[in-house]
Amino acid sequence: xxxxxxxxxxxxxxxxxxxxxxxxxxxxxxxxxxxxxxxxxxxxxxxxxxxxxxxxxxxxxxxxxxxxxxxxxxxxxxxxxxxxxxxxxxxxxxxxxxxxxxxxxxxxxxxxxxxxxxxxxxxxxxxxxxxxxxxxxxxxxxxxxxxxxxxxxxxxxxxxxxxxxxxxxxxxxxxxxxxxxxxxxxxxxxxxxxxxxxxxxxxxxxxxxxxxxxxxxxxxxxxxxxxxxxxxxxxxxxxxxxxxxxxxxxxxxxxxxxxxxxxxxxxxxxx
Amino acid sequence: xxxxxxxxxxxxxxxxxxxxxxxxxxxxxxxxxxxxxxxxxxxxxxxxxxxxxxxxxxxxxxxxxxxxxxxxxxxxxxxxxxxxxxxxxxxxxxxxxxxxxxxxxxxxxxxxxxxxxxxxxxxxxxxxxxxxxxxxxxxxxxxxxxxxxxxxxxxxxxxxxxxxxxxxxxxxxxxxxxxxxxxxxxxxxxxxxxxxxxxxxxxxxxxxxxxxxxxxxxxxxxxxxxxxxxxxxxxxxxxxxxxxxxxxxxxxxxxx
Numbered sequence: 007x008x009x010x011x012x013x014x015x016x017x018x019x020x021x022x023x024x025x026x027x028x029x030x031x032x033x034x035x036x037x038x039x040x041x042x043x044x045x046x047x048x049x050x051x052x053x054x055x056x057x058x059x060x061x062x063x064x065x066x067x068x069x070x071x072x073x074x075x076x077x078x079x080x081x082x083x084x085x086x087x088x089x090x091x092x093x094x095x096x097x098x099x100x101x102x103x104x105x106x107x108x109x110x111x112x113x114x115x116x117x118x119x120x121x122x123x124x125x126x127x128x129x130x131x132x133x134x135x136x137x138x139x140x141x142x143x144x145x146x147x148x149x150x151x152x153x154x155x156x157x158x159x160x161x162x163x164x165x166x167x168x169x170x171x172x173x174x175x176x177x178x179x180x181x182x183x184x185x186x187x188x189x190x191x192x193x194x195x196x197x198x199x200x201x202x203x204x205x206x207x208x209x210x211x212x213x214x215x216x217x218x219x220x221x222x223x224x225x226x227x228x229x230x231x232x233x234x235x236x237x238x239x240x241x242x243x244x245x246x247x248x249x250x251x252x253x254x255x256x257x258x259x260x261x262x263x264x265x266x267x268x269x270x271x272x273x274x275x276x277x
Numbered sequence: 278x279x280x281x282x283x284x285x286x287x288x289x290x291x292x293x294x295x296x297x298x299x300x301x302x303x304x305x306x307x308x309x310x311x312x313x314x315x316x317x318x319x320x321x322x323x324x325x326x327x328x329x330x331x332x333x334x335x336x337x338x339x340x341x342x343x344x345x346x347x348x349x350x351x352x353x354x355x356x357x358x359x360x361x362x363x364x365x366x367x368x369x370x371x372x373x374x375x376x377x378x379x380x381x382x383x384x385x386x387x388x389x390x391x392x393x394x395x396x397x398x399x400x401x402x403x404x405x406x407x408x409x410x411x412x413x414x415x416x417x418x419x420x421x422x423x424x425x426x427x428x429x430x431x432x433x434x435x436x437x438x439x440x441x442x443x444x445x446x447x448x449x450x451x452x453x454x455x456x457x458x459x460x461x462x463x464x465x466x467x468x469x470x471x472x473x474x475x476x477x478x479x480x481x482x483x484x485x486x487x488x489x490x491x492x493x494x495x496x497x498x499x500x501x502x503x504x505x506x507x508x509x510x511x512x513x514x515x516x517x518x519x520x521x522x523x524x525x526x527x528x529x530x531x532x533x
Contacts, residue, residue, distance in 0.1 A: 166358060170358060171377070171378075172350060173356035174356075174378035174429065175354075184377065189368070268410075269368075
């Protein structure tokens with residue numbers, strides 16, 4: 007009895023999980039293929055999956071496309087990195103000094119709900135549409151999940167853990183560095199992972215709205231305004247963006263699992 | 278070694294939730310003594326310990342450690358808390374946990390590592406240094422916490438219900454461990470417990486606190502023959518007599 011209950015609680019092995027995910031992706035592709043080939047969806051607007059993936063593969067050989075993709079990846083990475091560099095210390099400050107938190111709360115609560123996409127034209131007017139445009143918006147949008155997770159993680163630090171170190175005569179800064187920061191690190195990492203997704207959305211949408219320069223969003227934009235629209239190109243671009251997002255997420259999840267084994271051991275392994 | 282003079286502490290003074298934890302408590306502990314403090318639960322024992330450790334500033338009276346008024350955490354003081362799973366740092370190996378407080382001691386890395394290993398040996402965990410706290414049993418984790426305190430070579434070690442969260446067998450082992458290490462290290466120990474038998478078994482002296490606001494209602498010298506032994510000491514008539522005496526004091530029915 008108990009053995010059965012136990013075996014059900016054990017999470018699926020890594021290979022099983024990957025097999026399930028791959029099956030899901032293949033089924034989805036098969037569905038698109040079917041809809042397109044049978045004419046249920048107009049092949050003009052929804053090319054068969056094999057054509058999209060085939061186009062995506064040939065695009066890799068295209069130097070122009072590679073340059074577009076690299077520029078986007080660069081903007082994404084710089085933006086996300088800067089956001090982390092700003093948000094983590096800011097979160098530590100706001101999370102550990104209640105007065106500053108209270109004083110800045112109204113400003114933070116005002117800024118946070120503004121959809122960053124709405125700022126794209128404004129920021130373009132102020133600083134132009136180059137790389138700095140994308141980076142600025144990516145930083146702004148990915149700041150929030152990191153900031154909030156850092157503050158949330160700090161709030162969860164066990165007071166007894168801090169007291170244990172204080173009892174050995176360590177001051178507030180040492181306690182912050184040696185207890186609060188490592189203890190909040192798993193939450194900060196989750197914040198960065200959420201921000202990585204947001205950053206990708208902002209990179210591509212900024213490029214599409216700007217509609218000039220270099221970037222995978224620009225590539226998609228031009229494929230869209232062509233007459234007739236190059237649907238396979240648009241979807242191949244989307245395919246690469248999506249794949250990039252999935253890969254980054256998987257990498258970060260794996261890194262978190264490795265680095266925060268103690269955290270998972272403490273709170274129970276969860277998917 | 279430790280002088281507590283007319284100590285009082287009030288939580289939330291002036292608010293409707295005002296709570297007098299300690300009121301007019303006087304106590305002095307001699308160097309090298311192992312003092313057990315017992316009292317009913319919620320009587321302000323932990324508040325007393327936090328005042329001695331300089332973790333809170335008492336609202337009245339004063340605490341002196343080695344003649345110095347406690348304003349912040351005194352040097353050469355170590356604390357072992359009840360909740361080992363929260364007081365050990367789960368992201369660090371056992372050895373790193375033990376070595377961490379030594380950063381306050383001007384020791385280089387290899388010296389810190391040596392001292393940590395030595396302390397782990399003295400609690401019987403020489404092989405566990407590379408493990409992580411969550412890979413150890415509760416009793417072993419509390420041994421790590423004790424090793425962390427020992428490595429620091431404190432002159433005063435405070436223990437806040439250190440064996441409250443382990444099973445009975447482990448508890449006895451840990452009691453004997455404390456008796457053993459105090460023989461090797463020259464230090465004063467103040468051990469807070471709510472377990473009457475434990476206070477008599479471990480202590481040279483037992484101080485009984487009243488319920489909150491806490492003050493001292495009894496102060497007994499424990500004079501038991503021979504080295505302490507879990508079986509023979511506990512059946513000795515003096516032990517039985519003392520534990521009854523402490524029990525009466527804790528329950529507020531003192532006969533003396």
